[in-house]
Amino acid sequence: MILLFSFFLALIFGGPAFAENSTITPQNGTEIDYGPDPMELEIRQDPRCLPGCFFETNILGSWWLEDFPQNCTTVCAPFGFRIDGQTDLSEKQLTEILKNMKNVIAFQFAVTHTRFKNTHFLAKLETVDCYDVGTFMHSINYRMEDIGLLNLSNVSCNIDIGTNNNMTRLNLPQLNLVHSPYANYSSFTVSVSYNHPDFCITVPEMLKFMVYNDTNFEWMIGDYCRLSNNSELLSQKYCDVRDTPLEVMASDCLKIVGNLLIDEKNQNFVGKLANVDTIFGNLIIRNTNLTDTNFLGSLITIMSMREGEPVILIENNPELRNVTIPKFVKYHAPQTHVPVQMYNNSAELSKTSKFCYDLQNQLTDTMTWIVRINGLVCDYIQRDIDAEIARQTRDNLGSGRSVVFLMGIFVLNILF
Structure with a gap:
């Protein structure tokens, strides 16, 4: 659990991860080698991940650009795939670098804290597989107006799209939630919230999120786009x-x-x-x-x-x-x-x-x-109903006792 927690801290705070083996140093100074993270190992053993097609850090930036597998159509990211505030590449550079990437296999796919208006530099992207447990995230992109991935079709991830102040549309017309062919986990969680005040989601987009009855909708906040042109x-x-x-x-x-x-x-x-x-x-x-x-x-x-x-x-x-x-x-x-x-x-x-x-x-x-x-x-409601029934019963019993008492007095008067 400590190892998994450390892994997710690296994803959240953007620290690049390099080592294939993880170690923890206890207070006595003895280093313990726990071996590869199980999530990392799962990706490394995935038959879809070919040699030379691994992204060995978790943030796409110029410092490790020469190691990015630019010629691979399927990119496997054992430590996550992030484009964030530390990414020092222009949209033009990203478009060139990612021009062949159609599929990503990672436990987190995140575009966060950027200044891009959309993610058209990921135009060729078709699938993202998080093994049903990871997250497809677009969050805290203050200039982003829409995601704009027109070819993205199958996503095997939880969805988290929020706090993009200028986002008025998702623009994910082909996106489908689908279970990973290499995993069989629990239900998906979908959250779309706190974007532009005029944000709307199309009914087809919502229907694709609703495909599984057990999908957990958390912060779905906004409105539905008009049907007038559909x-x-x-x-x-x-x-x-x-x-x-x-x-x-x-x-x-x-x-x-x-x-x-x-x-x-x-x-x-x-x-x-x-x-x-x-x-x-x-x-x-x-x-x-x-x-x-x-x-x-x-x-x-x-x-x-x-x-x-x-x-x-x-x-x-x-x-x-x-x-x-x-x-x-x-x-x-x-x-x-x-x-x-x-x-x-x-x-x-x-x-x-x-x-x-x-x-x-x-x-x-x-x-x-x-x-x-x-x-x-x-x-x-039932408590109050039961209380009223009990009250009426007591009143009726009380009335019955009074009648018996009066009849007894009447009989005594006759006899004596």
């Missing part, structure tokens, strides 16, 4: 409610893009949502006279990118007595503690815990706080 998605029954409100939306939409607000103005058109299985945004039901949510019978997934907001907010619907979304099982709510919230609807919703528990059990086995009705989690 004829392919429009033909597949994707409907953007920002451009086409529910009142005039087609009745056969399967996917909704944008925050869906159902209110007193459009509540008569909720039948159009009968086939919708995914909402790329938030769902709000507010100030309606609806009595149930049966129109959401096909809804499976809600993928919000609005930080701190619930994916479902249902409030001020005095006639709403039944909140059932039977197929709803997947959501993303960035930095939101309670993703499903209901307030000030009919009293019937608070008189039973069924609706609360049904939604909670559909979404999680452990997180008992993710659904609340009038601020109460399901267990507290």
Whole structure:
């Protein structure tokens, strides 16, 4: 564990790594040789890594440029592949150096702390394999407007793209998350956050991140790009409610893009949502006279990118007595503690815990706080119901004892 920790410190802080064997010197001064790092060894034994095609440091810079395998289409980087603030090469130089590189095998692929507007110098790059456990990172690049890797297709890494102040687009049209052919690890983690305030991700990009059901979406913050110019998605029954409100939306939409607000103005058109299985945004039901949510019978997934907001907010619907979304099982709510919230609807919703528990059990086995009705989690709703039943039982028993007591007095009066 100490050795792995040392390896990741080298990746994070950019210190070049050279030695094939790692050593640790204990306090008594005796040097212990633990042999090659297991991650390094895994790359060195990968049959795709040919002799002469290893990048033996972790930062691409002029000081070791002559050792970079410029003629290899597959570059293997046992210590990671980084282009960062220490990289002293121009875009033109990088384009020339990397013109043959199509595949990278490394436990970290990082472009960080640079001043580049994009990474077009990696134009030939097609695949990055981190054995499913490493990270594909573009972070803290203050001038970067987009990543712009148009040929990058298969990435077997966790994704971390964030704090790029000028980035408004990913521009990764071909990127697919795929499991490494030489590894079989756990699920991927995807994080895209705190880029430019106008940052948006395209629906096709998000769909490719969603290909595995167990992908862990962490800090997905931003918005979805408009569909207006995407004829392919429009033909597949994707409907953007920002451009086409529910009142005039087609009745056969399967996917909704944008925050869906159902209110007193459009509540008569909720039948159009009968086939919708995914909402790329938030769902709000507010100030309606609806009595149930049966129109959401096909809804499976809600993928919000609005930080701190619930994916479902249902409030001020005095006639709403039944909140059932039977197929709803997947959501993303960035930095939101309670993703499903209901307030000030009919009293019937608070008189039973069924609706609360049904939604909670559909979404999680452990997180008992993710659904609340009038601020109460399901267990507290049931607690209050049980307490009321107990009170009524005590009152009824008390009334029964009083009747028996009075009857006893009446009988005694007759007898004596």
